[in-house]
Each structure stands twice: as C-alpha cells, then as structure tokens.
Amino acid sequence: MLTFIGLGLYDEYDISVKGLETIKNADKVYLEFYTSHLFGTTIENMEKLYGKKVHILKREDVEQYPDWIDEALDKDIVFLTGGDTMVATTHVDLRIRAIDKGIKTSVVHGASIASAVCGLSGLQNYRFGKSTTIPFSYTTSRGKKIISEAPYDTIKSNFEQGLHTLVYLDIDMEKGYMTINKGLEILQEIDKNRGNNFIEDKVSIGIARAGSDNPSIKADYIRSLIGFDFGEPLHIIVIPGPLHFIEAEALVKLADGPEQILEQT
Ligand SMILES: C[S@@+](CC[C@H](N)C(=O)[O-])C[C@H]1O[C@@H](n2cnc3c(N)ncnc32)[C@H](O)[C@@H]1O
Numbered sequence: 001m002l003t004f005i006g007l008g009l010y011d012e013y014d015i016s017v018k019g020l021e022t023i024k025n026a027d028k029v030y031l032e033f034y035t036s037h038l039f040g041t042t043i044e045n046m047e048k049l050y051g052k053k054v055h056i057l058k059r060e061d062v063e064q065y066p067d068w069i070d071e072a073l074d075k076d077i078v079f080l081t082g083g084d085t086m087v088a089t090t091h092v093d094l095r096i097r098a099i100d101k102g103i104k105t106s107v108v109h110g111a112s113i114a115s116a117v118c119g120l121s122g123l124q125n126y127r128f129g130k131s132t133t134i135p136f137s138y139t140t141s142r143g144k145k146i147i148s149e150a151p152y153d154t155i156k157s158n159f160e161q162g163l164h165t166l167v168y169l170d171i172d173m174e175k176g177y178m179t180i181n182k183g184l185e186i187l188q189e190i191d192k193n194r195g196n197n198f199i200e201d202k203v204s205i206g207i208a209r210a211g212s213d214n215p216s217i218k219a220d221y222i223r224s225l226i227g228f229d230f231g232e233p234l235h236i237i238v239i240p241g242p243l244h245f246i247e248a249e250a251l252v253k254l255a256d257g258p259e260q261i262l263e264q265t
Helices: 017-024 044-051 060-065 067-073 091-100 113-121 150-160 179-195 245-255 259-264
Strands: 002-006 030-032 052-059 077-081 106-107 132-134 165-169 203-208 216-221 236-238
Touching: 002 091, 002 236, 017 044, 017 077, 017 106, 030 060, 044 150, 052 150, 060 091, 067 077, 067 091, 067 165, 077 091, 091 106, 113 165, 113 203, 113 216, 113 236, 113 245, 113 259, 132 150, 132 179, 150 165, 150 236, 165 179, 179 203, 179 236, 203 245, 216 245
Parallel strands: 002 077, 002 106, 030 052, 030 077, 132 165
Antiparallel strands: 165 236, 203 216, 203 236
C-alpha cells in the first residue's frame, strides 16, 4: 500500500491523528519538501514523533525516477508532503503510476494553505477563481531577463470575472522561498512593461507562516503592501476581486486593511 499523507501547515503536530497512526504503522517513510515546507519543525523532530527514519526525496525522485514506489507492492509505504498532498502539487501523477503497477493507494488529507487563507482573511472560498504561482525570473545566456506573465494574466482574468486569486510563491532550491514583496514587485514590473495601471491601486493580502502561533496577515493597496515586512517564510498572496461587504469588513478587522475598502463594496 502507498499512502499519501498531508502534514498540514507549520510543524510536526499539524498532522491528523489518522496520518500519525498511519506513519507509525508504516514499514518505510518517504517525504518531499520541494512543493512546500514545514518551517516550524525539523526532520529530527519529525523522526522523534514518528519513531521512524524519514527518507527525503528530491523532485527528480518523485517526478522522474519514482522507482521507490515498487516497495509498496508488498510493504506499507507512506509518502509525506506539506499541506494537503494533492493541493497545488502533481502527486496525482505518482498515484496513477502506482495504480498502473498494481499498487494499492490511499490518501490521508492535511490542512492546506488553500483553505487557511480563507480562515485567516475572511475571504469566501467560493469566490476564488483559478489559482496561480509566481516563479522567480531568470536570465538567459544572452543576458535577457525572462519573467513569466501567466500569473498576471490569471489575476486579471479572475478579477474581470469578479473572482479572487490565490497566488502561490515559488520555492527554488537555489533562490530560496519567494517573499510577498518579491512577488508583488514582479507583478508591478509586468504591469509597467505593459503600460497598464492594473496592479498599483489594487488591494492585496499577504499571509506569512499560516498555521503557526504568529502568522502575519496584512491587507493593503499594493503600493503600500510592497514595503511591509512579513518576516520568515512561507509567504502567499491573495489578490481579491470585488469584495462582498462582509469580506471587506473581515479584511479591516482580521488583516488590518485600510478602512477605504469598506466604501468600495
Ligand atoms: C506549491 S504550494 C503547495 C501547497 C500545499 N500542498 C498545501 O496544501 O498547503 C506551496 C506554496 O504555498 C504557500 N504556502 C504553503 N504553506 C504556507 C504557509 N504555512 N504559510 C504561507 N504560505 C504557505 C507558499 O507560497 C508555498 O510556496
């Protein structure tokens, strides 16, 4: 059996009781931390809680050479991921590969950033459109800077349909964890390059360390939010569409948002 287990958002205690029991009964424990990360713990603390060694997998071990799943043909193998294992990951591909090999699979769900943003900001889950990820820009061998404009287009299209956008921020082994400030700078740069004024006067919400005892949550116009210090990772951005009056009130009261947004509903 191959069991996919979501670890939740911040530390080793965010896992469900079902997830913890499944790990304790497993023959072997694998984990990937390239799609998300639990900043409130360490591998040593996790191993102590589980009473088991945790084997860390790199992206290529999961996406290109997942030979290790063969062990699940006759053993109980668990595969751990931050958040919910199937939210904003490609792990369904691994599950399908396992099924095609005749391996039994199951999923133990975890708390996800996708729902935590609603809990922390008061925005309504059913008013979100397609989510997106802002990747780090890179420079080609000829010195040209490449910025993906897809996140900007997704945000604009959602906004025009009256929907909010959840904006995941890139995790890169070399460049690190993208901050809210960097993500907003990238959106601003695309806006400027296109000669638009779409981003500047939008309200945006930054959330850092969801699931911890000291999450940082702040709503403001992007021109002000871009200089706000959110502290340690992980960070995420929400760019809301037109706000329902209860959402606007929640942003003022839960996210220290500017009172002017109450007048815009
Ligand atoms: C690719 S998504 C994976 C989401 C994960 N599977 C889940 O269900 O929570 C990872 C991104 O979500 C955001 N994120 C995840 N956990 C977070 C947290 N605790 N606080 C703030 N942002 C978080 C960050 O932008 C991070 O780079």
